Amino acid sequence: MRSAYSVDTVRNAERELMARLPEGALMQRAAAGLAAACADVLGRVYGSRVVLLVGSGDNGGDALYAGARLARRGAGVTAVLLAPERTHAAGLAALRRAGGRVVRAGRGAGDGRAAAGDQGGVAGRASGGGRPGGEGRAGGGGGDVDVEGLVERADLVVDGIVGIGGKDGLRPEAVPLAAAAGRSRGAVVAVDLPSGVDPGTGEVRGVAVRADLTVTFGTHKPGLLIDPAREYAGSVRLVDIGLELPAEPELEALQHADVARLLPVPRAESDKYRRGVVGIAAGSARYPGAAVLAVSGALRGGAGAVRYVGPAGDAVIARFPETLVSDRGPKHAGRVQAWVVGPGAGDDAATVGEVLAADVPVLVDADGLRLADAEAVRSRRAPTLLTPHAGEAAALLGVERREVEEGRLAAVRELAARYGATVLLKGSTTLVADSGGGAVRVNATGTSWLATAGSGDVLSGLAGSLLAAGLSAVDAGSVGAYVHGLAGRLAADGAPVGAHDVAAAIPEAWRNVLA
Ligand SMILES: NC(=O)C1=CN([C@@H]2O[C@H](COP(=O)(O)OP(=O)(O)OC[C@H]3O[C@@H](n4cnc5c(N)ncnc54)[C@H](O)[C@@H]3O)[C@@H](O)[C@H]2O)[C@@H](O)CC1
Numbered sequence: 001m002r003s004a005y006s007v008d009t010v011r012n013a014e015r016e017l018m019a020r021l022p023e024g025a026l027m028q029r030a031a032a033g034l035a036a037a038c039a040d041v042l043g044r045v046y047g048s049r050v051v052l053l054v055g056s057g058d059n060g061g062d063a064l065y066a067g068a069r070l071a072r073r074g075a076g077v078t079a080v081l082l083a084p085e086r087t088h089a090a091g092l093a094a095l096r097r098a099g100g101r102v103v104r105a106g107r108g109a110g111d112g113r114a115a116a117g118d119q120g121g122v123a124g125r126a127s128g129g130g131r132p133g134g135e136g137r138a139g140g141g142g143g144d145v146d147v148e149g150l151v152e153r154a155d156l157v158v159d160g161i162v163g164i165g166g167k168d169g170l171r172p173e174a175v176p177l178a179a180a181a182g183r184s185r186g187a188v189v190a191v192d193l194p195s196g197v198d199p200g201t202g203e204v205r206g207v208a209v210r211a212d213l214t215v216t217f218g219t220h221k222p223g224l225l226i227d228p229a230r231e232y233a234g235s236v237r238l239v240d241i242g243l244e245l246p247a248e249p250e251l252e253a254l255q256h257a258d259v260a261r262l263l264p265v266p267r268a269e270s271d272k273y274r275r276g277v278v279g280i281a282a283g284s285a286r287y288p289g290a291a292v293l294a295v296s297g298a299l300r301g302g303a304g305a306v307r308y309v310g311p312a313g314d315a316v317i318a319r320f321p322e323t324l325v326s327d328r329g330p331k332h333a334g335r336v337q338a339w340v341v342g343p344g345a346g347d348d349a350a351t352v353g354e355v356l357a358a359d360v361p362v363l364v365d366a367d368g369l370r371l372a373d374a375e376a377v378r379s380r381r382a383p384t385l386l387t388p389h390a391g392e393a394a395a396l397l398g399v400e401r402r403e404v405e406e407g408r409l410a411a412v413r414e415l416a417a418r419y420g421a422t423v424l425l426k427g428s429t430t431l432v433a434d435s436g437g438g439a440v441r442v443n444a445t446g447t448s449w450l451a452t453a454g455s456g457d458v459l460s461g462l463a464g465s466l467l468a469a470g471l472s473a474v475d476a477g478s479v480g481a482y483v484h485g486l487a488g489r490l491a492a493d494g495a496p497v498g499a500h501d502v503a504a505a506i507p508e509a510w511r512n513v514l515a
């Protein structure tokens with residue numbers, strides 16, 4: 001399980017730990033881990049060209065100390081200061097002692113001027129530290145420095161512009177450097193977080209650094225697990241700095257091993273009823289396809305049998321003859337261990353009401369979300385799993401869709417609390433929140449190819465089947481999203497797919513998880 005703690009929690013833990021450690025010890029731990037990761041990325045440290053982008057806070061301090069370590073190993077290290085008068089002083093002194101060179105970023109949009117005073121006396125030693133030639137005007141002692149060119153030609157760019165102290169996107173003076181890092185032929189390693197992303201929510205406003213690797217300290221931050229920020233982070237390496245964190249994180253992300261433990265696997269004594277029967281009340285004369293797709297997901301979700309109830313029985317049987325079909329409504333369909341209601345349901349509020357009255361776990365999706373009576377959901381005793389996308393979530397909350405998209409974490413928690421239900425908010429990273437609070441599960445296995453008609457119907461069947469097999473609503477939702485996302489990736493493999501392809505790839509995803 002990968003977990004993330006909020007910025008406030010991280011800062012508290014940091015304070016407690018710092019009170020027990022000698023001054024600067026924590027930053028040294030972070031810098032040592034960062035330098036080791038940079039060395040791994042470089043392969044050969046001696047003679048490499050490293051550029052540090054250094055902001056005004058401790059994030060910049062980490063970069064400077066790590067840069068000093070690399071300079072001592074023979075790298076030619078240049079620190080580009082965004083706020084020279086507010087740079088981490090001890091880190092800067094350490095870099096200078098190690099032979100690093102210092103330039104300033106310049107006030108305008110990358111005017112590329114070096115401050116002679118900042119360079120004084122260190123440029124020569126940086127070249128002595130193995131800096132290969134080719135930096136043209138950057139050498140020497142006080143001439144113009146093409147800062148963006150330096151960044152572009154570096155073997156490694158270390159992004160220490162801003163970390164957990166960041167908010168409201170990158171400041172204008174940092175934007176040209178982030179863009180230059182994007183053009184760099186070398187690797188980009190972000191310190192703690194890619195600068196410009198919101199650490200707590202994963203929002204990205206405007207330009208942010210795109211990293212190949214993010215070295216994060218103590219714990220993941222929510223922004224490293226939630227899109228769009230997650231995509232800016234590249235791969236993420238966690239450095240243990242000894243933080244003592246509360247038992248319950250703010251976010252948790254299942255990994256292969258967690259999902260493997262949760263997937264229902266039949267035992268020798270299992271029969272179809274013990275494995276669970278899932279009921280699918282979906283589809284309408286107008287939308288028979290939704291029923292077929294929900295059943296296609298359910299058949300691959302681990303339940304022993306799938307019952308279908310509704311007007312699309314012929315279409316379902318034609319495609320999946322193993323389905324138990326009934327047209328007598330949910331109440332008279334026979335026993336099920338969980339229901340899925342809503343995909344393609346049109347305006348059939350009666351069926352939604354009937355399913356909500358059943359004392360078994362229920363998953364409500366699509367039209368069902370609009371048709372469900374809020375009080376009927378709140379008063380249920382058995383688990384309820386609501387699976388809206390951003391637009392449906394916005395309608396349930398009575399806000400604009402944009403509001404949900406900009407604050408997905410807050411939206412999913414609010415919905416879960418209001419409905420007294422587990423809520424799975426679909427999106428490129430899917431979030432699953434329980435009504436009782438606690439950690440929100442985040443799933444990032446999905447692919448943008450999954451944004452295709454009917455893909456949600458497949459997920460509802462799959463997660464409903466997992467509910468019937470005995471998983472809790474949170475587990476069924478998060479395991480369902482994980483397997484569904486992986487199936488989407490496997491089916492797409494870089495090309496467009498239809499929802500039925502995603503359903504067909506579920507067994508392969510399942511095997512991939514168990515392998
Ligand atoms: N919390 C921890 O446990 C540890 C934190 N460390 C480092 O310290 C960092 C936090 O340091 P700080 O609290 O000093 O905060 P940051 O260094 O993240 O940023 C604060 C500074 O950046 C400037 N800034 C804010 N938003 C900006 C933006 N959008 N563009 C450009 N500049 C911006 C602010 O003026 C402020 O001076 C962490 O991210 C991590 O790298 C590590 O040294 C070790 C342990």
Ligand SMILES: [K+]
Binds near residue numbers: 195
């Ligand atoms: K950073």
